[in-house]
Amino acid sequence: MxxxxxxxxxxxxxxxxxxxxxxxxxxxxxxxxxxxxxxxxxxxxxxxxxxxxxxxxxxxxxxxxxxxxxxxxxxxxxxxxxxxxxxxVPSQGPTGAPEHFRVIEEPAWPETGGPAEALDVLGNEPLAELRQSKSAERRLALLLSTRYLGGDSAVRLQGCALKDPSDEVRLLAYGFLEARERDLSARIQALTQSLERTQPELRGSLHLERAQYGWELVFLGFAQGELGTHVMHEARAHAQQAVRLLPERGAPCLLLARLLLHMGETEEASKALEEATRRGLAPEAVAPYAAEAAFRERRFNAVRTALASMGPLSGMRPRLERLEAFWR
Structure with missing residues (x-):
């Protein structure tokens, strides 16, 4: 008053x-x-x-x-x-409290019984069906089944689901990707702290695991641009330390070769692959990356040799069979 x-x-x-x-x-x-x-x-x-x-x-x-x-x-x-x-002049305030949200019932999520049933749900072309299916329940079931996939396949499907017209599908895909990225970041942070507390001569396995998680962060698309470049350089440094501290194991050399191929350093990657073979790593594990390095260096006979060392591909995907037939 x-x-x-x-x-x-x-x-x-x-x-x-x-x-x-x-x-x-x-x-x-x-x-x-x-x-x-x-x-x-x-x-x-x-x-x-x-x-x-x-x-x-x-x-x-x-x-x-x-x-x-x-x-x-x-x-x-x-x-x-x-x-x-x-x-x-009298001013009129709001007549009532604005409605900021509305309460809705939580939708029932379709359940998948396990990996075997999830593979049946996904089918042969899950990415195409996720993009083209008109049923939101079907797209939701496909997305839930990606829990049983690993690596790039699940992330690619979940990334595609971020553009889905259904709110439930988009939110679930975002939750899957955020949880995956948060888990990788937490593991990297924990390994970094463990490296600081471990004696230098015992850090080989920790360096290898740290490099693997860094590579996975980039490979799955969670780190891109300048951040991805920084993560790759860190992963490369850890892989080089693992190669030095684990002289009897070929896995660090193979991981270092994959990192170098991704960074475009083909010559250094070829040397790392040769070292992995010398340390006794199975030829089937080295051959795909050796073929890629040889192809980049335009050594096509070496590509055929690397593919031949992979053995028969009859039990693998048809695309690999066509690739082997092309290089015969």
Whole structure:
């Protein structure tokens, strides 16, 4: 109630300043009286605009108060009455609390019985069906079945589901990807802390595992651009340490070769693959990457030799069979 009196007080002070123009005999006294009364009226009007606010908002609105004071003071006979009248106009607040959300029932998720049933649900072309199926329940079942897939296949399907028109499918896909990325980041952080506490000569396995998680973070698309480049350089450094600290194992050399191939360093990758073979790693594990390195170096006879060392591919995907037939 007391804030409603402030505009009236401002108008009264402004009227007093007007009266001083006729009541004072000397020009100096008239100017001084008018200036003080007019400034008091402008200050009262500006104070009335900020007074009803909370202390926090009042502190944040000081520039607004200064602007109102300057506008009222610099416009004699008009400024103060205008500000005071604006304060006297009643303002209507919100009639009711706005509805920020609505409560809906949680939808029932389709269940999958396990890996075997999940493979039946996925079928032969799950990515195409996820994009083209008109049934939201079918797309949701496909997405739930990706829990039993590993590596890039699951992430590719879940990434495609982020563009699904159904809210349930998009939210579930985002949850899967976020959980996967969070798990990888937590493991990398835990391994980094373990490396700091472990003696240097015993860090070989930790370096290898740290490089594997870094490579997986990039391979699955969670680290891209400059971040991906940084993660790759870190993974390469850890893989090189694992190669040095685990001289009898070929797995660190193979991982280092994969990292180098991804970074475009084909010659160094070929050397790492040769070292992996020398350390006794199975030719079937080295051959695909040796074929890729040879293809990049345009050594096509070496590509045929590497593919031949992989053995028969009759039990693998038809695309690999066609690839082997092409290079015969």
């Amino acid at each position: 007391r804030w409603k009196i402030v505009p009236l007080s401002a108008i009264a002070l402004e009227l007093l300043s007007w009266a001083s123009l006729w009541s004072c005999e000397s020009p100096a006294g008239m100017a001084l009286t008018f200036g003080l009364a007019h400034a008091a009226a402008a200050g009262t009007a500006a104070w009335g605009a900020l007074g009803p606010l909370s202390p926090q908002r009042r502190a944040a609105s000081k520039p607004t108060g200064l602007f109102l004071f300057a506008a009222a003071f610099c416009l004699p006979f008009v400024g103060v009455p205008a500000v005071a009248l604006c304060l006297m």
